[in-house]
Amino acid sequence: MMIKIINLHKSFGQNKVLQGVNLEIEKGETLVIIGQSGSGKSVLIKHMIGIVKPDEGEIFVDGIEVTSLKEEQLHEVSRKFGMLFQAAALFDSLTVAQNVSFGLERYTDFSKERIQGLVEESLDKVGLRGVEDLMPYELSGGMKKRVGLARAIAYQPEIILYDEPSTGIDPIRADAINDLINMMKKELKVTSVVITHDVVSAYKVADRIAMLYGGKIIELGSPEDIRNSKNPVVQQFIHGRAEGPIENW
Numbered sequence: 077m078m079i080k081i082i083n084l085h086k087s088f089g090q091n092k093v094l095q096g097v098n099l100e101i102e103k104g105e106t107l108v109i110i111g112q113s114g115s116g117k118s119v120l121i122k123h124m125i126g127i128v129k130p131d132e133g134e135i136f137v138d139g140i141e142v143t144s145l146k147e148e149q150l151h152e153v154s155r156k157f158g159m160l161f162q163a164a165a166l167f168d169s170l171t172v173a174q175n176v177s178f179g180l181e182r183y184t185d186f187s188k189e190r191i192q193g194l195v196e197e198s199l200d201k202v203g204l205r206g207v208e209d210l211m212p213y214e215l216s217g218g219m220k221k222r223v224g225l226a227r228a229i230a231y232q233p234e235i236i237l238y239d240e241p242s243t244g245i246d247p248i249r250a251d252a253i254n255d256l257i258n259m260m261k262k263e264l265k266v267t268s269v270v271i272t273h274d275v276v277s278a279y280k281v282a283d284r285i286a287m288l289y290g291g292k293i294i295e296l297g298s299p300e301d302i303r304n305s306k307n308p309v310v311q312q313f314i315h316g317r318a319e320g321p322i323e324n325w
C-alpha cells in the first residue's frame with residue numbers, strides 16, 4: 077500500500093468539499109480520479125502532499141501519517157512525490173536544464189555532476205535530447221509539458237501526481253501525455269495518481285478509476301468496472317450527458 081486515505085473531510089466555509097473520502101492506492105498502480113470541475117479532485121491530492129490540512133481524517137503515505145506532520149518532516153515525505161500540474165509553469169528566464177535542476181539545486185546537496193546527470197537522464201526519459209540550453213519560449217506546448225514532467229521525475233520520486241496534465245492541449249499532444257504516463261509507470265515503477273475529466277484518457281492509463289462525487293468516492297474499479305457501472309451518476313459522467321442526476325449549473 078502506497079497511500080491510504082481514511083474518512084477525509086474538508087470544508088471551506090459552508091462549502092463541504094470532501095465528506096468522508098476513503099481510498100487506498102497500491103504501490104506501482106496508476107489510479108485515476110475522475111469527477112466534475114469543482115468536485116474536489118485537486119483538494120484531495122493537495123492533502124496527500126500536506127499542503128492542505130483536513131478537518132477530519134488521516135492519510136498514510138508509505139506508512140507515514142502525513143496530516144499531523146510538521147513542516148520539516150513533511151518535507152521528507154514530499155520528496156517522495158513528483159508533480160505535473162495543468163500549467164507546466166516553467167521559469168521563463170531559466171533554460172530547460174536550469175528548470176529541470178531547480179528543485180535538485182535548491183533542496184538537495186547533490187554535486188553539480190550528479191545533478192547534471194539526473195537532468196540529462198530525466199530529459200532523456202521524456203524523449204527530449206539536446207534541448208538543455210533552450211529557453212521555454214523556444215519550446216512547443218507539448219515540449220513544455222515534457223520538461224515539466226522531466227522536472228517532476230528528476231527527484232526520482234516514488235509517486236507522481238498528475239493534475240489534469242492534458243487539459244488545454246490538443247488531442248494528439250494529450251494522447252502523447254497518456255503514453256508518457258504509461259511509460260513512467262513501466263520504466264520508473266512509480267505509483268501514479270492522475271486527475272482528469274477526460275474519460276478516454278482515464279481508460280487509457282488507469283489500472284483503477286475512482287469517481288469523486290458529492291464529497292465521496294462513489295465508484296472504484298477497473299476501467300471495465302467503471303464502464304459497466306450501474307450508478308447513474310457514473311454513467312452520466314462517462315458519457316458526458318447533460319441529462320441525468322448530476323446538477324450541471
Ligand SMILES: Nc1ncnc2c1ncn2[C@@H]1O[C@H](COP(=O)(O)OP(=O)(O)O)[C@@H](O)[C@H]1O
Binds near residue numbers: 115118120
Ligand atoms: N483554498 C481554497 N479556499 C476556498 N475554497 C477552495 C480552496 N481550494 C478549493 N476550494 C473550493 O473547493 C472546491 C473543489 O475545488 P478543486 O479541488 O479545485 O476542484 P477540482 O475537482 O476541479 O480540482 C471548489 O468549490 C473550490 O472553489
Ligand SMILES: [Mg+2]
Binds near residue numbers: 119239240
Ligand atoms: Mg483541479
